[in-house]
Amino acid sequence: MLQQQIETCLAMEVAVFSFFWDVVPEAVSRVKTAGGLLLHQVGTLRAAREAEAAGADVLIAQGQDAGGHVHGRTPTFELLPAVLETTALPVVASGGICTGLALAEALAMGAQGVQCGTAFLATQESFAHDCHKRRIVDAGPQDTVLTDGFVLNWPKGSAVRVLRNSVTDGFGTDLMGHDPDAIPREVIAHDDDIPRLRQSTDSPLRTTTGALEQMPHYAGTGLGEIVEIVPAARRLLDLCTEAAALRDIAGRAQASGEGAA
Ligand SMILES: Cc1cc2nc3c(=O)[nH]c(=O)nc-3n(C[C@H](O)[C@H](O)[C@H](O)COP(=O)(O)O)c2cc1C
Known part of the structure; x- marks a missing residue:
């Protein structure tokens, strides 16, 4: 199945692949033989070493702050320096990054860039349902939880970071340890005529109708900084402008320190 998907992408002349x-x-x-550029998202040092050994071009270090599926259990700004030390490849930081400050921190640590999910989910162009975007704007970092309870179309133990909702509240303190084979198949929503099951990994899209509140609303811990839904270009500009201003301040402070010495 995976090999078939890769062959289809290559036949369509896809040049850049991101694996996770x-x-x-x-x-x-297969991607490298065909001349593609390969980014591999990793959540552990072991996966970082495996991806480098397999031939990846770029590593994306994903911390547990990330929205959506979360592979490792290390915070982003602890994993990033460890991965940088482990590999000779360019490294991109991922997880909880929604501000220019976080972008500047990642670059200062030695990352070549950042990967953002949540920050761009809450933009006008994103295909997420409005209810998902609004919840990101209204929520704070204490409103996200890591759970393996949204797992019906994934292997047991696959954890996701989501906004708390009636389903996660129903788990009580048992956020982890859910067995997909023991979860009842209950249709709670549809995308056109495609049924969506309770506790599946499907999040609400523009096209989804039904019990949207019960679906997983993916969000990283940086969501407290997202206070409005803006065009994606504006989000990108704000991140870069803030990071550049911080770099200028740091540069001036360094220059005046050197001048005083
Ligand atoms: C709505 C949503 C969908 C995602 N889907 C994927 C996916 O299909 N494949 C993937 O590798 N990562 C996926 N991710 C995880 C991102 O690659 C990335 O690790 C994460 O968004 C970074 O954390 P942040 O959301 O705090 O910026 C998704 C994240 C979100 C929020």
């Missing part, structure tokens, strides 16, 4: 979760060496080498 298990490192599958045959998949990496």
Whole structure:
């Protein structure tokens, strides 16, 4: 199935691939043999080493602050320096990054860039349902939880960071340890005529109708900084402008320190 998807992408002249979760060496080498650029998102040092050994061009270090599926359990700004030390490849930081300050911190640590999900989910162009975007704007970092309870179309133990909702509240303190085989198949929503099951990983999209509140609303811990839904270009500009201003301040402070010495 995976190899088939890769062949389809290559036939369509896709030039850049981004892989995540298990490192599958045959998949990496197929893309590299075809001349593609391969980014591999990793949540552990072990996966970082495996991805580099398999031939990845860029590592994306994903901390547990990330929205959506979360592979490792290390905070972003602890994992990033560890991955940088482990690899000779360019590294991109991912997880909880929604501000120019976080972008500037990642770059100062040695990252070549950042990967943002939540910050761009709450933009006008994003295909997420408005209810998801609004919840990101209204919520704070204490409103996200890591759970493996939205798992029906994924392997047991796959954790996601989501906004708390009636389903996660129903888990009580048992956010982890859910067995997909033991979860009843209950249709709660539809995308056109495609049924969406309670506790599946499907999040509400513009096209989704039904019990949207019960679906997973993916969000990273940086969401407290997202206070409005803006065009994606504006979000990008704000991130870069803030990071550049911080770099200028740091540069001036360094220059005046050197002048005083
Ligand atoms: C709505 C949503 C969907 C995501 N889907 C994928 C996906 O299909 N594949 C993937 O590798 N990562 C996916 N991610 C995780 C991102 O690659 C990234 O690790 C994460 O968004 C970074 O954290 P942040 O959301 O705090 O910026 C998704 C994240 C979100 C929020």
